[in-house]
Amino acid sequence: MTLVSVLSPADLPAATLAERAYAQIKQLIFDFHLLPGDRFSEADLTQRVQVSRTPLRQALQRLQREGFLLVFPKSGWQVAPLNFEAFDQLYDLRILLETHAVARLCEAEERPTLRELADTWLVPAEDRLNHPLPVGQMDEEFHAALVRAVGNSEMTRVHADITERIRIIRRLDFIKPARVDLTYDEHARIVRAITRRRTDEAQRLLRAHVEQSKLEVRHITLDMLYQARQRLAAELA
Structure with missing residues (x-):
């Protein structure tokens, strides 16, 4: 023994x-x-x-x-208090990395990542998750997967660092139920455009998706932070 x-x-x-x-x-x-x-x-x-x-x-x-x-x-x-100027800069850098990744994916011959993303995001409405916390984590993984699929380790590292630094405000974006449904819809459109190799359309959709998230961040208030704390405590109870 x-x-x-x-x-x-x-x-x-x-x-x-x-x-x-x-x-x-x-x-x-x-x-x-x-x-x-x-x-x-x-x-x-x-x-x-x-x-x-x-x-x-x-x-x-x-x-x-x-x-x-x-x-x-x-x-x-x-x-550290929320620094919206710094977040704006990080979101701008994120858009550059992710639109480049989308363009590369539109050109790639082998794209197993797309099949995995389609299985997650191209699902009937009744099969969608509706809890903000897991959907927020899935959203983060969606964007990380796009960048990882390019196969550039330095791009992946920089993108992961950006993701880490904006995580707190990104999660706040998902305390609104409407943002959950919108995320499913927008991710599905991005995946379809990449699958059809429509580079310009995929980049436009991706850019608009991240820009909208960036705008939502600007609406964050101290009251929203306290609401998020209470909601998370209730979910984990």
């Missing part, structure tokens, strides 16, 4: 603990448990993520470097 030892958090290397704390805190931000503008101390999070001060501080400093947090000496930490 083989005995398997289970390590407690105290037995894990500091680097592993810091990585775990980093992932947990970032998820708290993405799930709106920590809202943009919220202030907190290291003591507030120590029990919440169940790590000691050293790996916790390493995780917080990494999130600060990545732009998710701000630090105020002697007065704690703050979730």
Whole structure:
């Protein structure tokens, strides 16, 4: 009989603990448990993520470097407020990458990604998901799949970084039920245009789709953030 030892958090290397704390805190931000503008101390999070001060501080400093947090000496930490100018720039870069990916896909001979996307998005209305959280995750994967299909690892890396940085506001876009249905409709049209190798049409549809999401982001208010927190808490209950 083989005995398997289970390590407690105290037995894990500091680097592993810091990585775990980093992932947990970032998820708290993405799930709106920590809202943009919220202030907190290291003591507030120590029990919440169940790590000691050293790996916790390493995780917080990494999130600060990545732009998710701000630090105020002697007065704690703050979730970075929404920076709409920066988001606009990231959306513009995202449009460049994704329209290029669409053009490449229209020209490609082998396109297995399209079959997978069609199975997800070209479905009858009664088979569509209607919960914002999973549809938001599916939307993110749709756009990532288009870029990955090009086979350019640097494009994929840059696009993944953009995706990470806009995730919080992108998820807010899906607290409106109408946006869920619209996403299915627009994704289906994009997939059909690529399948038919209509490059100009596919790029136009993709650009309009992302631009609309960019406009919706501008309507985000503090009240919407609190509503999102309450809705997510209800979904996870």
